[in-house]
Amino acid sequence: DTEVTQTPKHLVMGMTNKKSLKCEQHMGHRAMYWYKQKAKKPPELMFVYSYEKLSINESVPSRFSPECPNSSLLNLHLHALQPEDSALYLCASSQAVQTWLSQYFGPGTRLTVL
Amino acid sequence: AQKVTQAQTEISVVEKEDVTLDCVYETRDTTYYLFWYKQPPSGELVFLIRRNSFDEQNEISGRYSWNFQKSTSSFNFTITASQVVDSAVYFCALSEAGGTSYGKLTFGQGTILTVHP
Numbered sequence: 288d289t290e291v292t293q294t295p296k297h298l299v300m301g302m303t304n305k306k307s308l309k310c311e312q313h314m315g316h317r318a319m320y321w322y323k324q325k326a327k328k329p330p331e332l333m334f335v336y337s338y339e340k341l342s343i344n345e346s347v348p349s350r351f352s353p354e355c356p357n358s359s360l361l362n363l364h365l366h367a368l369q370p371e372d373s374a375l376y377l378c379a380s381s382q383a384v385q386t387w388l389s390q391y392f393g394p395g396t397r398l399t400v401l
Numbered sequence: 402a403q404k405v406t407q408a409q410t411e412i413s414v415v416e417k418e419d420v421t422l423d424c425v426y427e428t429r430d431t432t433y434y435l436f437w438y439k440q441p442p443s444g445e446l447v448f449l450i451r452r453n454s455f456d457e458q459n460e461i462s463g464r465y466s467w468n469f470q471k472s473t474s475s476f477n478f479t480i481t482a483s484q485v486v487d488s489a490v491y492f493c494a495l496s497e498a499g500g501t502s503y504g505k506l507t508f509g510q511g512t513i514l515t516v517h518p
Contacts, residue, residue, distance in 0.1 A: 330446070
């Protein structure tokens with residue numbers, strides 16, 4: 288079962304709100320990823336967690352705060368976002384952080400910042 | 402640094418036509434992996450295929466086939482007898498084995514495929 292779930296599907300928030308995106312996988316994968324995708328563009332890597340530890344932060348602004356409470360769950364906490372942060376946020380997982388391993392993506396959360 | 406180029410921004414075909422999506426990559430590594438993903442309007446990226454740099458065998462899976470040529474740094478994707486359900490954005494991606502980009506996917510800009518009935 289290659290399934291990654293994400294909640295919520297859609298989120299509208301104001302610039303002063305605090306919200307969280309949630310990602311879950313039950314494939315026993317030990318690597319999890321957050322990507323941001325703007326319309327008509329490819330996904331851009333934001334964060335990588337390996338064995339529940341943050342291993343890559345692609346210079347993402349601190350208003351995005353990732354958290355990996357356990358090997359199945361990945362959260363992205365949002366605070367004081369800007370309208371330009373509106374995008375599709377995709378979560379992915381793979382067996383480990385290795386070049387040859389395929390990443391499996393969730394359906395994404397469409398975020399709108401007003 | 403690695404780079405993936407999908408020169409075709411949009412392709413439009415009529416159902417049952419064959420269509421080829423081009424992918425050209427650049428890398429200095431000798432060990433690397435190439436991927437194709439499909440992104441339908443629902444948003445989820447669906448993994449289609451992975452190919453390593455040492456395996457130049459072409460692959461066929463149903464109506465899908467892939468042609469990997471190291472000599473031209475290309476990894477093209479052909480859909481035979483296209484169907485409306487093939488309408489999606491298709492991304493080619495590269496993952497290198499070495500350096501700070503270890504395990505990181507570099508995506509092409511994507512090709513929007515529209516199949517008309």
